[in-house]
Amino acid sequence: AQTVTQSQPEMSVQEAETVTLSCTYDTSESDYYLFWYKQPPSRQMILVIRQEAYKQQNATENRFSVNFQKAAKSFSLKISDSQLGDAAMYFCAYRIKTSGSRLTFGEGTQLTVNP
């Protein structure tokens, strides 16, 4: 069974600084998708960034980028120039490349941004 692990329950960062959230996963699949979702206090799930496992290039979306290490099964999220609005719970998620397959989520990392 696939598992996703986020070992940092809480992280904090100063506004305008950079922070990295860690995620590891376990799978026997060779091709799959990885995601980072943001959950603000409203509890809405918002997709931040996605990575396809067969792509070696790390995904980037504005201030958000990932460090995807396939061999190590590691998928970290880097947030640059942190803003107060980035404060939220961040979930790492995994999905196999089959139609309609489930997302498997990690436990989440609560990010605090200090002014």
Next chain:
Amino acid sequence: EPEVTQTPSHQVTQMGQEVILRCVPISNHLYFYWYRQILGQKVEFLVSFYNNEISEKSEIFDDQFSVERPDGSNFTLKIRSTKLEDSAMYFCASSYSGTGLAYEQYFGPGTRLTVT
């Protein structure tokens, strides 16, 4: 931008009662999902639905749960006899296709279910 909607936003029910949570997926999407999140815990998959039938379900999705697409737009989750431990946020999601470019699952805002 199209979005997934869910009603109600908050439902309070007594233990043993039946509840129906409603979702309107994005109109051209083909795959529908329910997830739940107990307060302070991670999001857990319940069930996926495609072509008017369940395509996958988790061990959480026991006989107390059922899903239905009663018409061309709604997707519902029914809990027949609620338990205290069913208290959670329930998220509906939809995707156009599970593979290819349109693999992204779009989440609704959630329904907070409180069982007393």
